[in-house]
Amino acid sequence: MVTSSIPTEQDWQSPASLPAYDSLPHRHYDFNSIMSNAKSTAETGTDFYDRGLTTRKYALAGVACSSIVSCCCITAGTVVMSTCGISGGVWLAGNATAVPSYLQSEMLVLTLNLIITLCTESIGFIHSISLRSALASESRLSFNTNLRLMTAARGWRDPNGTLLNALMAVLLIISYGSATLAASLFSIIGFPFLILGIALFLQVAIALAGMRSVKTLTWSYSPFDVTAALVHHTQLTPSSFRCMRGVSESDRDIIGGPAKPSEVQPSAWHAHSSIRKVVVFLWGLVLACAGWAVLIVYKHNQDEPWKSWSLLPDSSYDLYYFLGVQAQFADIKAISVQTWILAFVNIAAVQGPLTIGLHCSELIANVIQNERQWRCATTRNGLRTVTNPLKAFLANPLGLFLFVLKHVLHWMFGLSFSFAPGGMTHGNKIVIVQYTAIMNVYQIMNLCIALCIFACVFTLLALRRPCGPQPATYGHLQTLANLVDEWSPVMWWGHKEDGIPYCHAGTSSHLLPDVEMDCVYAGSGVVSHSPNQGEAPVLEKPHHRTRHSCRLPHR
Structure with a gap:
């Protein structure tokens, strides 16, 4: 008994x-x-879940605009190269004598970075949705948000596989690197614009191929719609006895079971292993940037004393080296394809870690937003699972913060590591005979400070522990299926x-x-x-x- x-x-x-x-x-x-x-x-x-057809329309419209931008870049680059040669460019000011200020030139580069960010974010959304669907079909989808370029479906030839994901990462780096070369001194340089257009076009093609290769249950980016869709299609089964178990217990304690409510929930740092890697990588960027500044101070070319701190370079304290050879004025083919490739390799090697780091930061922003949305379920207004995609984007302060910082930090990198063209002018045409790669110590320090603030904000958010008895999910689909009955x-x-x-x-x-x-x-x-x-x-x-x-x- x-x-x-x-x-x-x-x-x-x-x-x-x-x-x-x-x-x-x-x-x-x-x-x-x-x-x-x-x-x-x-x-x-669960059959009520939002299929996200409105989101799908917005996403396809964004990809269509990205395709138009890529075609415009390809056309502009081809026209400039056909009239001025592979090393040619066109002055936007009309002629070389009407050279605008340095600030106006940098505003052109900043605008180009913003356009690139808009295009790559639109393409990335389609790519992330198709990758999520591919992982779900393989029963490998754990979280609603994943590292898009660091996670791949099975199969090398799959559009969402490892090979094309690696190619997407390279194309993303090339896209931002092209902005440094394509718009120098308020001019349009033909070859970098052509490369930028090709890079954007290939990203569109890979994203659309990935979309067509899988069945998408929902286009909604909400973790609740994704969970409901997986449960409805029997791709996810709720576990019993876990109505008070959060995501950390789901990962570390397979047995689980009845539990008493906890006053404080685990942080995203402890709940999501990829977030720890992203935070460490961000601080690695800060240290690398600081070491870069120290190297420039040690190896600088000039003995001038330190001048006042400035946002824009003034050539007071820098390190520079040359790409290409000093040519005679009669030689209009001084910059060859090999020199262009060398310039792109130089930029990609330095700018690549920054591009990947900002991409990986999306994981923290989206995971925190998923948890913020879930915790609305204990408020007076409740949790609204169906929202307008534009409204949801504008209601995500961390996502907006990251979106603005992406093109701003890339622009600040362009100030730190710039390529100054030198060449001949004829009317509104310019023929580049030499590129000078310049590293500005003040701007590198500015970039280091901005990255440090950025890393501090995201680290604090990752370490923050939500208060209250409501179990934390951070977009973990199995945990949501267990908690939502x-x-x-x-x-x-x-x-x-x-x-x-x-x-x-x-x-x-x-x-x-x-x-x-x-x-x-x-x-x-x-x-x-x-x-x-x-x-x-x-x-x-x-x-x-x-x-x-x-x-x-x-x-």
Whole structure:
């Protein structure tokens, strides 16, 4: 005979550890019915999820605009090269005598960086959706947000595979690197513009190929729509007895089980292993940039004293080296294809880590936003799972912060590591006979300070621990499937049912009371006690009594 008692978290046993009992006589409950009862609520209502057709229209419109921009760049580069040669360019000011200020020239580069950011973000959205669908079809999708260029589907020839993902990373670096060469001194240089257009066009082609290669269940970027879609299509199964277990427990504790609410939840740093790698990489960028500045101070070409700090270079303290040879004025082919390739390699080698670091930072921004959205379920207004994609983008302050910083930091890098063309002019045409690569120490220090502030903000966000008993998810799909047992366009999370010995917490279409901090929560179908050897577990439904019927006695 089993002595009746109120169990604690330690008394609970995993369903996997329970003995087989199908052949035992006089048992009225089948353990399979226990599991199906615990999952039945979570599987209802998932067919309402948003397919994201509006998001799909916006995404395809963005890719169409990116295609237009790429074609314009290819056309402009081809026309300039056909009239001025492979080393030629065109003055936007009309002629060489009407040279604008340095600030105006840099505003042109900043605008070009902004256009590149808009194009690559639109392409990246399509690519991330197709990669997410590919990982889901392979049952490898754990989080709603992934490192797009660092995660790949199986198969080298797959559009979402390792080979084309690596090519996408190289093309992204080339896109930003082209801005440094394509718009120098308020002029359009033909060859870099052609390379920029080709890089954007190839990214569009890879993204569209990836989109066509997989079946996309939902275009929504909301983790709730993705979870509901996977559950609805039986690609994700909610786990029982985990209505109070957050993402860290899902990863570290396979057994899990009933738990008491916690006043503080784990941080994204502890819940997502990739976030730790991103934070370490960001601080590596800061240290590398600081070391770069120290190297320039040590190896500088001039003995002039330090001048005032400035945002824009003034050639007061720099290190420079030449690409190409000093040519005679009659030689209009001084800059060859090999010299252009050398210039791109130089920029990619230095700018590549910055580009990859900013890309990886998207993971932190999106994971924090997913958790911020999930925690709205305990507010008075509740969690709205269906939102306009533009409104959702504008309501994400960290995402907007990162979007602005992307092209600004790339522009600051261009100030730190610039290529000054030297050549002949004829009217509004310019023929480049030499490139001078210049590294400006003040601007490198400015970039280092900006990166340090950037790394500090994202590190603090990654280490921040959410307060309150609501389990943290950070966009972890299995955890969301375990916690959400009733799907609706507007959801609230909280205490749903009293029971002896376990209570049930979950979601509802109406406002729910707060969970009891001294109760143990398991789910809507729970085992009443740990069975003795040879006995089957007995299912006991939650009792709808007083709010304190599941409260543990104080000791």
